[in-house]
Amino acid sequence: MATVRYDGADLYYASCGQGEPLLLLHGNGEDSSYFCGQIPSLKKHYRVIVMDTRGHGRSGRGEGQLNFTRFARDAAAVLDALGLSSAHVLGYSDGGNTAIRLALDAPERVRSLILNGANLDPSGIKWTVQTPIVLGYGLCRLIGLCDAGAREKAGILGLMVHHPHVRPSELSAIRVPTLVIAGEHDAVRQRHTEQIAGSIPHARLRIIPGGSHAVAAQKPAAFNRELLQFLQSL
Structure with missing residues (x-):
């Protein structure tokens, strides 16, 4: 366990295992412990690197607004702290959005890309999921007028309300091997997930039957099988 000032x-990070580096990026409102169902399997084959996103878990927030461009730079800073020029990158949910940004802004840092439950814009989220998020965001903004904790929470929820904004055509610039993976009952609309896979050259798409948005935690054996099959085919 370590931190890098950036x-x-x-920014908190940790690594374990040996082999090619594999960076895991968690989702909104979570921390790196989300991947507890993946690390034991992955570290047998890879050097697994986890980090807590800025403003989450054990990582500080810093000044200014949170956004995926900033998160992608943070991820690159963690790789720099470890002396790594590049890594395979797995991003879940908002971590997937960060992974997309990293692949677009610094393609030399990404060896391969695994996107789980990512979205290109807020419309990709099912309204039954997005509506409570929007309501919670509005409430936190209101309470945040007099409460710092609520203001910070609003900043995190705002990532799902107002971001990301990536055009499908931008994804054609991603040239690394890519796996797009989601649960059958994901919070992201399946046609949106299919659009992401269809917009990245030669991307593979896998839908895990019965899986939710948190399919890696819900069905770790099935998720890990797809993940390792992809990585070991490279």
């Missing part, structure tokens, strides 16, 4: 915040 852009006004201490």
Whole structure:
């Protein structure tokens, strides 16, 4: 366990295992412990690197607004701290959105890309999921007028309300091997997930039957099988 100081915040990260580096990026409102169902299997084959996203878990927030461009730079800073020029990158949910941004902004840092439950814009989220998020965001903004904790929570929820904004055509610039993976009952609309896979050259698409948005936690054996099959085919 360690931290790297970058852009006004201490960013927490840890690594275990040996082999090619594999960076895991968690979702909104979570921390790196989300991947507890993946690490034991992955570390047998890879050097697994986890980090807590800025403003989440054990990482500081720093000043200014949270956004995926900033998160992608944070991920690159963690790789730099470990002396790594590049890594395979697995991103879940908002971590997937960060992974997309990293692949677009710094393609030399990404060896391969695994996108689980990512979205290109807020419309990709099912309204039954997005509506409570929007309501919670509005409430946190209101309470945040007099409460710092609520203001910080609003900043995190705002990532799902207002971001990301990636055009499908931008994804054609991603040239690394890519796996797009989602649960059958994901919070992201399946046609949106299919659009992501269809917009990245030669991307593979896998839908795990019965899986939810948190399919890696819900069905770790099935998820890990797809993940390792992809990585070991490279």
